[in-house]
Amino acid sequence: MNKPFVVPVKLDSICQPPSSMVLLVDRAFRALARLGVIVILVLLAALVFEIGGKAIPGIQKYGLDFITGNVWDVNQHKFGILPAIWGTLYSALIALLIGGFFGISMAIFLTQDFLPPRLAAVFRTIVELLAAIPSVVYGLWGIYVVIPAIRPLTDWLHHSFGWIPFFGTTLSGPGLLPAALVLAIMILPTIAAVSQDALSAVPLKTKQAAHGMGTTHWEAILQVIVPAASTGIFGALVLGLGRALGETMALAMLIGNSNQISLSLFSPANTLAALLALNFPEAGPNEIEVLMYAALILMLITLSVNIAGSLIMAYAKRGNKK
Amino acid sequence: MKLRIAILGSILAAAALSAPVSQAQTAKAGDGATLTLRGAGATFPAPLYKKWIAAYRKVEPTTLVEYAPVGSGDGVKRFLADSVDFGASDAAMTDDQIASAKQGTVLVPATAGLIVLAYNLPGLNGPLKLSRDTYVALLMGKIPRWNDARIQATNPGLNLPDREIVVVARQDSSGTTFALTNHLSAVSPQWRDRGPGVGKVVAWPDNAMIVRGNEGVASRIKLSVGSVGYIEYSFARYLGLPTAHLENKEGRFVAPSDVVGETTLAANLNRIPANLRVFIPDPDGAESYPIISFSWLLLKERNADPAKAAALKRFVNWGLSEGQGLSSELGYIRLPANVAELGKAALTRVQ
Numbered sequence: 001m002n003k004p005f006v007v008p009v010k011l012d013s014i015c016q017p018p019s020s021m022v023l024l025v026d027r028a029f030r031a032l033a034r035l036g037v038i039v040i041l042v043l044l045a046a047l048v049f050e051i052g053g054k055a056i057p058g059i060q061k062y063g064l065d066f067i068t069g070n071v072w073d074v075n076q077h078k079f080g081i082l083p084a085i086w087g088t089l090y091s092a093l094i095a096l097l098i099g100g101f102f103g104i105s106m107a108i109f110l111t112q113d114f115l116p117p118r119l120a121a122v123f124r125t126i127v128e129l130l131a132a133i134p135s136v137v138y139g140l141w142g143i144y145v146v147i148p149a150i151r152p153l154t155d156w157l158h159h160s161f162g163w164i165p166f167f168g169t170t171l172s173g174p175g176l177l178p179a180a181l182v183l184a185i186m187i188l189p190t191i192a193a194v195s196q197d198a199l200s201a202v203p204l205k206t207k208q209a210a211h212g213m214g215t216t217h218w219e220a221i222l223q224v225i226v227p228a229a230s231t232g233i234f235g236a237l238v239l240g241l242g243r244a245l246g247e248t249m250a251l252a253m254l255i256g257n258s259n260q261i262s263l264s265l266f267s268p269a270n271t272l273a274a275l276l277a278l279n280f281p282e283a284g285p286n287e288i289e290v291l292m293y294a295a296l297i298l299m300l301i302t303l304s305v306n307i308a309g310s311l312i313m314a315y316a317k318r319g320n321k322k
Numbered sequence: 323m324k325l326r327i328a329i330l331g332s333i334l335a336a337a338a339l340s341a342p343v344s345q346a347q348t349a350k351a352g353d354g355a356t357l358t359l360r361g362a363g364a365t366f367p368a369p370l371y372k373k374w375i376a377a378y379r380k381v382e383p384t385t386l387v388e389y390a391p392v393g394s395g396d397g398v399k400r401f402l403a404d405s406v407d408f409g410a411s412d413a414a415m416t417d418d419q420i421a422s423a424k425q426g427t428v429l430v431p432a433t434a435g436l437i438v439l440a441y442n443l444p445g446l447n448g449p450l451k452l453s454r455d456t457y458v459a460l461l462m463g464k465i466p467r468w469n470d471a472r473i474q475a476t477n478p479g480l481n482l483p484d485r486e487i488v489v490v491a492r493q494d495s496s497g498t499t500f501a502l503t504n505h506l507s508a509v510s511p512q513w514r515d516r517g518p519g520v521g522k523v524v525a526w527p528d529n530a531m532i533v534r535g536n537e538g539v540a541s542r543i544k545l546s547v548g549s550v551g552y553i554e555y556s557f558a559r560y561l562g563l564p565t566a567h568l569e570n571k572e573g574r575f576v577a578p579s580d581v582v583g584e585t586t587l588a589a590n591l592n593r594i595p596a597n598l599r600v601f602i603p604d605p606d607g608a609e610s611y612p613i614i615s616f617s618w619l620l621l622k623e624r625n626a627d628p629a630k631a632a633a634l635k636r637f638v639n640w641g642l643s644e645g646q647g648l649s650s651e652l653g654y655i656r657l658p659a660n661v662a663e664l665g666k667a668a669l670t671r672v673q
Contacts, residue, residue: 073525143545151547172488175545260528268531278534281496282396
């Protein structure tokens with residue numbers, strides 16, 4: 001494949017051609033890296049194959065009704081996951097709105113000279129530490145801190161603005177809003193970290209040029225720097241959304257596990273991941289196939305979100321270069 | 323969750339106290355001396371079984387009993403698959419299931435308990451009283467809010483809040499669900515014919531929260547304001563959840579308690595079939611609480627390992643005698659003497 005390049009040996013030079021040992025290590029590393037890539041691809045293919053294969057009987061039996069149905073009744077063999085799809089998308093979108101807003105704000109705050117660099121580094125580390133907290137701890141925190149804390153507010157919203165569908169029910173405990181709030185905090189480190197990288201990558205010249213044009217600090221940030229970093233920030237949001245769609249443990253504890261489609265933020269709901277986690281432990285053969293089908297749908301949703309994100313980013317990059 | 327942690331804590335504590343002695347003994351006696359009996363099933367009697375197991379370690383340190391509370395449905399399944407030494411179910415077993423058990427089945431009633439409707443309504447100025455029609459309608463999801471006229475009718479002085487009613491129900495295949503729906507079908511033709519009917523898994527209202535296990539329902543009620551759900555009485559008592567007074571057959575509102583449970587059982591055990599499978603869907607008696615269930619241990623008639631069978635018989639025998647003394651402190655109902663004797667007699671069939 002690659003011919004080791006040959007350099008004529010000059011005895012008076014301090015340079016030496018790579019020894020055969022170095023070349024060997026080089027080649028071995030390359031092979032290892034290639035193997036790693038192949039293993040990952042094979043693993044992914046095996047996963048899709050395994051889940052898809054086990055889902056086939058379910059797909060044949062229930063077809064599209066599975067996606068559009070809203071009854072989950074093991075006794076009557078009726079399975080529909082529309083409420084779970086709805087809950088997955090609804091909770092992830094709300095989490096993305098909240099987490100995205102705070103994550104990007106935080107990235108701007110930490111990269112645009114609002115803080116002395118050392119302090120900014122400390123804050124950055126603290127935000128990144130959020131990513132190290134286990135999901136189950138977030139779940140418990142949601143149950144014992146978030147729910148009691150937001151209940152008075154939600155009661156007030158319901159009794160004052162109950163005619164707005166978003167506030168149409170009372171918050172009893174676990175429900176969509178507490179789940180989305182905790183989810184927002186969980187995706188915050190991802191969004192903040194990736195956005196920070198994007199913002200730091202904006203060349204200093206661009207910033208100086210903006211200031212030179214006579215913009216204020218905020219005008220420079222909002223009209224020049226953020227647009228220049230928009231591709232990276234968008235990528236951060238897509239990554240955050242992907243994480244929000246697949247999050248399981250905290251949501252299984254907080255979403256309320258209730259198979260309904262409701263616009264109300266205070267209603268208990270369900271998500272695909274929570275449905276899977278709750279139903280797998282004692283599922284019989286009939287149920288395994290529908291759960292595999294549900295897993296496949298979840299995978300398709302996250303995959304299409306990521307592909308759409310990459311496509312938009314690629315498109316935006318091309319647009320920038322023109 | 324708290325309950326589970328507390329139970330775990332007490333077991334660990336008990337184990338820590340007894341471990342140094344027993345482990346030293348078993349270590350001397352050699353590996354063959356310690357027998358482990360594995361069981362799985364109902365969550366309804368799980369706190370009592372855990373207590374039995376902890377207490378029994380002091381009686382017979384060489385026998386370790388393990389119990390996995392996975393729900394009655396799964397308990398029966400594992401028993402039939404022969405993957406446990408004993409099963410447990412509050413719905414006993416159906417005739418078909420008994421017939422399909424290759425090793426033969428002995429049903430031993432181990433304890434009994436009341437199924438209560440526990441609720442979470444902070445600041446309520448008194449116990450909630452629910453008539454038969456009301457609690458059927460409530461569990462069918464037909465009463466949207468707590469301050470509904472149908473609930474207020476039986477609770478004239480109560481400050482019922484303007485809150486949504488959220489039913490908390492079981493997701494797993496459950497004997498507690500079976501006992502509850504068996505009662506509801508007995509008192510309401512609508513529930514039986516046009517509603518969810520009887521089963522270990524039934525369809526609940528759309529906005530119901532569906533969770534696993536008695537302990538799951540109990541902790542979910544504890545943290546959800548405006549929720550109501552069905553659990554075994556001891557779980558409500560342990561978490562300090564208020565329980566509704568339910569209207570019995572004679573039209574009286576009865577509060578659940580272990581004493582009421584004993585009265586209810588005493589008034590309703592006129593005939594016990596040979597297989598010891600007794601359901602009391604709608605108990606008689608003016609002082610009786612309306613929803614009550616036995617909980618059974620499922621034992622194999624023919625066991626592969628005679629030493630295990632003997633140890634299991636000793637354990638169950640202990641549970642049916644000394645073990646009953648631990649019932650009322652947790653909120654379970656002591657088995658009537660005649661039932662316990664019938665259970666012990668049935669044990670002799672286990673080989």
